[in-house]
Amino acid sequence: MKIGKKDIEYIANLSRIELSEHEKEMFVHQLSDILSYIGKISELNTENVTPMAYTIKASNVFKEDIPEPSISLEDVQLNAPDIKGVFFKVPKVIE
Amino acid sequence: MEYEVIVGLETHAELATITKLFCGCSTKFGVEPNTQVCPVCLGMPGVLPVMNKKAFEYALKAAIALNCRIDEFTNFDRKSYYYPDLPKNYQISQNYYNLGVDGYMDISVNGTIRRIRIHNVHLEEEAGKLIHPEEISADYSLVDFNRAGVPLLEIVSYPDMRNVDEVESYMQTLRKILLYAEISDCKMQEGSLRFEASISLRKKGSDKLGNRVEIKNLNSMKSVLKAIEYEAKRQSEVLDRGGTVDRETRLWDEVSEKSARMRSKEEAQDYRYFPEPDLLPVLINEKWLSAIKASIPELPRERKQRFMEVFKLSDYDAGVITEEKVLADFFDECVKILDRPKAICNWIINDLLREVKDKKLDINNLPIKAKQLAVLVEIIEKGTISSTIAKEVFSEMIQTGKGPQTIIEEKKLVQISDEGLIEAVITKVISSNPDAIEDYKKGKKNALTFLVGQVMKETKGKANPKIVNEILAKKVGI
Numbered sequence: 001m002k003i004g005k006k007d008i009e010y011i012a013n014l015s016r017i018e019l020s021e022h023e024k025e026m027f028v029h030q031l032s033d034i035l036s037y038i039g040k041i042s043e044l045n046t047e048n049v050t051p052m053a054y055t056i057k058a059s060n061v062f063k064e065d066i067p068e069p070s071i072s073l074e075d076v077q078l079n080a081p082d083i084k085g086v087f088f089k090v091p092k093v094i095e
Numbered sequence: 096m097e098y099e100v101i102v103g104l105e106t107h108a109e110l111a112t113i114t115k116l117f118c119g120c121s122t123k124f125g126v127e128p129n130t131q132v133c134p135v136c137l138g139m140p141g142v143l144p145v146m147n148k149k150a151f152e153y154a155l156k157a158a159i160a161l162n163c164r165i166d167e168f169t170n171f172d173r174k175s176y177y178y179p180d181l182p183k184n185y186q187i188s189q190n191y192y193n194l195g196v197d198g199y200m201d202i203s204v205n206g207t208i209r210r211i212r213i214h215n216v217h218l219e220e221e222a223g224k225l226i227h228p229e230e231i232s233a234d235y236s237l238v239d240f241n242r243a244g245v246p247l248l249e250i251v252s253y254p255d256m257r258n259v260d261e262v263e264s265y266m267q268t269l270r271k272i273l274l275y276a277e278i279s280d281c282k283m284q285e286g287s288l289r290f291e292a293s294i295s296l297r298k299k300g301s302d303k304l305g306n307r308v309e310i311k312n313l314n315s316m317k318s319v320l321k322a323i324e325y326e327a328k329r330q331s332e333v334l335d336r337g338g339t340v341d342r343e344t345r346l347w348d349e350v351s352e353k354s355a356r357m358r359s360k361e362e363a364q365d366y367r368y369f370p371e372p373d374l375l376p377v378l379i380n381e382k383w384l385s386a387i388k389a390s391i392p393e394l395p396r397e398r399k400q401r402f403m404e405v406f407k408l409s410d411y412d413a414g415v416i417t418e419e420k421v422l423a424d425f426f427d428e429c430v431k432i433l434d435r436p437k438a439i440c441n442w443i444i445n446d447l448l449r450e451v452k453d454k455k456l457d458i459n460n461l462p463i464k465a466k467q468l469a470v471l472v473e474i475i476e477k478g479t480i481s482s483t484i485a486k487e488v489f490s491e492m493i494q495t496g497k498g499p500q501t502i503i504e505e506k507k508l509v510q511i512s513d514e515g516l517i518e519a520v521i522t523k524v525i526s527s528n529p530d531a532i533e534d535y536k537k538g539k540k541n542a543l544t545f546l547v548g549q550v551m552k553e554t555k556g557k558a559n560p561k562i563v564n565e566i567l568a569k570k571v572g573i
Contacts, residue, residue: 074130
């Protein structure tokens with residue numbers, strides 16, 4: 001799969017990161033290399049093989065519906081870049 | 096041009112668990128913001144989610160109640176998007192192996208049954224709540240993460256609805272099923288039940304569907320119906336002008352009763368679903384499934400049927416009583432105490448529901464106990480009080496919460512059936528109303544009704560009307 005500058009810009013936008021022209025150029029090459037390396041896998045015949053998402057043979061791990069203490073508001077807000085009263089403060093969201 | 100309206104609904108219902116989907120935080124509604132959160136639901140690095148078994152089983156219940164196919168294997172996927180109400184920047188949801196697929200729900204529209212197919216039922220986590228400051232000039236929004244991580248059930252219908260009547264019936268029927276099966280409390284005002292509609296038009300007689308428009312921000316069933324009507328009109332106008340309907344998402348504005356296009360940038364979605372590596376898959380075996388099946392209580396349609404067959408209620412009465420689960424439960428409890436279904440049903444529909452409506456009471460918090468109503472009906476049947484007095488006793492019960500016997504004793508309302516006593520009152524009434532007797536003898540039949548009324552007045556309504564009539568008839572010589 002050929003990666004172009006447009007793809008890099010699209011991915012950067014999805015990830016909400018800003019890239020310089022130099023970085024975009026660099027990632028076009030790096031991502032292309034990575035993809036062609038990974039692309040090796042598609043040479044294998046995977047017909048009738050179900051995609052594997054889990055590497056361990058375990059399932060059905062649950063917790064019971066029993067409340068546990070939450071953490072204090074002070075601790076909750078400790079890592080917040082910005083707060084206002086009991087809330088987290090974020091740039092204006094318009095809809 | 097004539098068009099057919101094609102509607103599909105996406106429903107979100109918060110599940111009735113007491114803790115969140117992946118952590119032990121409480122799901123209690125209406126508490127101080129950001130006090131029911133922990134590192135897991137705040138999406139701190141390195142934390143691991145663990146699935147709430149009850150939430151999963153509630154979702155299974157819903158899938159069964161909606162006649163879905165449930166495969167042995169199901170798992171969870173990450174749905175990535177950036178929005179400030181989503182702390183992890185991805186929502187744990189289901190995409191590739193939904194826990195319920197290809198179901199259906201039968202709805203009743205103007206007396207006919209329509210089958211609406213369900214595309215899938217799946218489990219996911221709720222987002223936080225954004226608060227927008229009142230001042231337009233404010234350059235910030237506020238976030239409360241108390242709802243983040245609350246288990247959320249999503250039910251996706253096929254675009255099988257053709258008009259607002261069907262949509263309304265779909266929403267009501269689904270709400271009732273979720274309530275009866277005790278899956279969600281379905282409080283729309285608290286956001287625990289929400290709908291999103293997708294609407295497209297199709298030329299009458301054609302089988303080609305037009306572009307689909309999704310409507311969000313619908314806060315009540317009324318909004319859903321209004322938004323659909325608005326959107327159908329808008330699309331038909333676009334098409335009549337020779338234009339094409341854009342495939343887009345629009346937001347409903349409850350105040351102006353209009354929808355507006357979401358900014359296209361926000362609309363450009365690429366969720367990049369992939370299996371959630373922090374959660375293991377869930378395998379559902381027959382044994383588990385039958386246990387869940389057995390735990391589903393009687394659903395609304397069966398309940399209505401039973402009320403009609405076992406208690407001989409009319410279709411209308413059974414419909415009213417089963418409209419709200421609390422009422423149906425109340426009725427069942429009453430008839431268990433006293434086997435007088437028709438009388439009890441009448442009291443519920445005519446008197447209890449009127450009080451609830453007049454006083455704007457919460458239906459989930461009925462002002463009287465089943466035992467009290469059953470005792471009241473029994474007292475009436477025994478003839479201890481007349482039905483007129485019973486109405487007075489009933490409204491006193493609602494106001495004070497006291498039982499009927501206490502009220503009857505306190506207010507000395509016991510019906511007078513002592514013939515000697517009644518006769519004495521009648522003699523007195525006749526002697527003080529000679530004109531009425533004359534009128535009656537001249538053939539005025541309602542003079543007798545007047546005399547009965549006077550006797551009732553003398554006894555404060557407590558005289559047994561049957562005995563009053565008998566003695567009076569004798570006295571005036573019928």
